[in-house]
Amino acid sequence: MGEAGPVRRVRADARRNTDALLEAAATVFATSGVDAPVREIATTAGVGVGTVYRHFPKRADLVAAVFRHAVDACADEAPALAAEHPPGEALARWLLRYTDFIATKRGLAAALHSGDPAFDALPAYFDQRFRPALDALLAAAVDAGEARCDVAANDLLRAVANLCGPAHDAGPDHARRMTALLVDGLRRGAVSPA
Amino acid sequence: MGEAGPVRRVRADARRNTDALLEAAATVFATSGVDAPVREIATTAGVGVGTVYRHFPKRADLVAAVFRHAVDACADEAPALAAEHPPGEALARWLLRYTDFIATKRGLAAALHSGDPAFDALPAYFDQRFRPALDALLAAAVDAGEARCDVAANDLLRAVANLCGPAHDAGPDHARRMTALLVDGLRRGAVSPA
């Protein structure tokens, strides 16, 4: 099931452009929304449209790639936080980080439900990356007696996501405050470690 | 607050075209989805695009008009059914009719949440037409002891709509069967009339 034969090395400029495109797209999507024209992204990346389509055959593929990239960045912070903070603290910090992810990517999330086949695999990817990440944090916190044990990672992910749902509220940090509240409750019901 | 002065009569051909467009749009939307190009609708209606835009300044206005038209058609059947059937029967029949409406207009419903200002008034219109219509049927059925009295029209509308939500199920009449189930429950808990 591994790679077959000597993988033809990707050219350095090709990799550089892929990265530039991913970064440019993230910026542009944040600035002008997910509907920003491909040309704008190409320009921002200092690249021709042809190059965009070489790396991402369809516009939706680029959107999907940006999404995965963001998911990765967020998920990868879980172990990092776990290494630098006590379990309960790490859990709280990561959930706040996750809150930002959800809040930031609302536009992308909407696009996911557009029916485009390029997005079909994203929900699964979302789960596959976030669930284990949160599971680890949660287990550690529970073990350390710093979080209650009757909440599943999945429920937590969904709950926080929903908490950030309706954006017709006060200040921009409303979501963070709500999540903080939730986390508070999460850390209270803890039982002492065995 | 009434009309001011002699309203300049609308030309006969103008009205004919509006009707033709509404009908054509409904057909095309059902056939090719809500994203069908305006030109296709114009052609189907036997009209030039200029005429489409004379009657509906924005594409979204046409979509909204078709939606309202469909709402009207469905709501107007309520009194008609009430006149031809016993209350419980009328109620059941109309809810099935409403189920078809929901199932058929899923595409339109999705468009409603696109943020286009042309759709802002539609949810209110939906309520304003359907709630009273169902209220009447429901009240009559309850009075006749043919339906339980502890269900609100609003809840029923929402429930049926949700029932038709996920379309990843079996046969195309899945929604109708689900609604039938619901209606069954509705008619059971009835109490004899006073």
Next chain:
DNA sequence: ACCGTAGACGGAACGTGGTTCCGTTTGCAA
């Protein structure tokens, strides 16, 4: 019945955005 005109009509033309094509350039291994 006939006119004059407000208003309607059709469809070419325009602007924007996605996608394709292809001649040119370039990283890299021999």
Next chain:
DNA sequence: TTGCAAACGGAACCACGTTCCGTCTACGGT
């Protein structure tokens, strides 16, 4: 240094929504 597979750029193409404007016509007035 050289050869070429692969990558690049961006003009060109196509599909849409929307606008413009010259032409046509319903209909109230004579």
